[in-house]
Amino acid sequence: MPIPSLEVRLRVLAAVDAAQGATVRERIKQVSQQSFTCHQSNHVFKFTWRTISTWVYRYKKDGITTLEKKTRADKNAQRKVQVSELAEALSEVLPSLSANKVGVVPKSTIYRVLLARNYFTRAQLAPTTFYRFVREHELLDLESTNKLRMAFAMLHANELWQGDTMHGPAIKQPDGKYKKTFLIAFIDDASRLITHAEFFYRDDTQNMINAFRTALYKRGKPERLYFDNGANYTAKEILQACVRLDIRLSHAPVRDGAAKGKIERFFRGFRDRFLVMHTEFSSLETLNQLAQAWVEDEYNSKLHSAIQMTPLDRFNLDYRRIQYLPNNEFTEEVFFIEEERKVSKVNVFSINSNKFECPVDLRGKTVQVRYDRSVRDRFIVYYKDQRMGDAMPLNLYLNAQLAREHKDD
Incomplete structure (x- = not known):
């Protein structure tokens, strides 16, 4: 019997969510009586209520990534930090450090800098693990480090976007009270281009959708998305939109900031290079105007040390691969x-x-x-x-x- 595709499994989950019934068990029982046709193979599937229950449990516990039952790719390997991730971090840290009198940068100093700049936590990367990785993979050798770093990066623009939310500055309202803001941003893995970044007063699903829709219209459609497990990023609208647009969606492990290293490093640079330059903002509109101008002029259009060119130039190298969304009824209703x-x-x-x-x-x-x-x-x-x-x-x-x-x- 053919294995049901991810699209079919998502449709089953959506059917459970929309089914009538006072309890999840009742809705699952109802969906187990339905048939689902795979659009690729035209095979008709019917699933037992136990199978559907397993999918629902896995999705609610860990997200869409657990729908595919398979052996871990990192079985018998160190799972908290991959060597390629460490190489990525070292390629950005080492140029900012000076050698000592004997011409080397002490490994203990490098380790402390990685922790201080929030690349990793001690729980994610213990000192002994760091020293072992550096020794076994020659990570202080620039050529070896670049090879590992490139293995971790995507080859082409719009192969993978990372997305996340950052707490922004509070803005004083007409009534004298301060209101929090939230920055929703997306970064292209290969080019480091910020495809869109926008502040909102609420960190909710609707604002997430608005920001993502704008990014799609500005920069085209990514092949994959890599989000965290927040409610906004696992909302039903996002799942359904990804199915309709043929975008593969995966989620980072819970409380694993290093897995979203590129967007986290952008946030850190955004705080250090933009937010510290402003004591306050008069309105949300002003904050967005200044922030988006900085993103386009000071980030996307300036040399990036990891790729040795500007993110915008790197993104435009793959302009023939970019798939822009058409302005039609389908696109309007995607979300x-x-x-x-x-x-x-x-x-x-x-x-x-x-x-x-x-x-x-x-x-x-x-x-x-x-x-x-x-x-x-x-x-x-x-x-x-x-x-x-x-x-x-x-x-x-x-x-x-x-x-x-x-x-x-």
């Missing part, structure tokens, strides 16, 4: 949440305690309804992945009038 609904015999379905009429005759069918959670003013009906159109609010009075006129005719 809409989707729920399945059963259409009644009179071509009506219910959602959010309201009744709507399907745009075409879909009586007795199970349809997918997409809508913007933050607005909920439009409900678009899809059937078998085909867009059917906008649903109309049920108007019993108008329907009765039309029926009467038809009868009179």
Whole structure:
């Protein structure tokens, strides 16, 4: 029997979320009666409730990365910090350090600098492990270090984006109170380009979606995303958008900042080189204007020591590979949440305690309804992945009038 693809498994999870039932167990039982067709192989799958329960548990515990049951790639290896990650950090730290009288930089000094600059914690990289890695892999040799660093980096722009959120400065409001801000940013792994960075007053799913949508329009579609396990980055809208755009989504291990080293190092530089230059900001709009100007002029357009060119120039080397999103209905609705609904015999379905009429005759069918959670003013009906159109609010009075006129005719 063929192995179900990741897309099929995500659709099963989405079906559980949208199913009727007072408990998760009831919803899983209901979904176990459904069939799911793989769009690539056209194979029809049905899954037992125990299988679906396992997927739901794994996803809630550790995220989408655990849907694929496989042997760890790092089995029998040191798991907290990989050699390639250490090589990446050393390539940035070593040029800033001076040799002693005998012409070497003490390894103990290098280790303390790595901890002080928040590349790793002592729990992630013990001194004995650091010394062993340096000795076995000749990490203080620039050529060896660069080879390992390049093995860790992606080869092309938009192969992988890292994304994360940073606490920003508080802004004084008209009522005299201060309001926290949050910076949501995305970095391209190969070029180190910041594809988009924006401050918001709330660290929530809707703002995450707004920032990610802007990044996609500005820099094109990445092949992979690497996020942490925060609620914003594991939201249903993000999962569904990645399936629709054919983007592979994975999540960093819990409390493992080193796994997102590039975006974390950008945040550190952003604090040290931008935020320290400003005592306060008059408004969120002003903060974003200044921050985005700094990102484009002082970061994306300046020489980056790790790649020995500007991030923008490195990103543009792969311009033929960039896939920009078309400006059409599909793109507009990519981040809409989707729920399945059963259409009644009179071509009506219910959602959010309201009744709507399907745009075409879909009586007795199970349809997918997409809508913007933050607005909920439009409900678009899809059937078998085909867009059917906008649903109309049920108007019993108008329907009765039309029926009467038809009868009179």
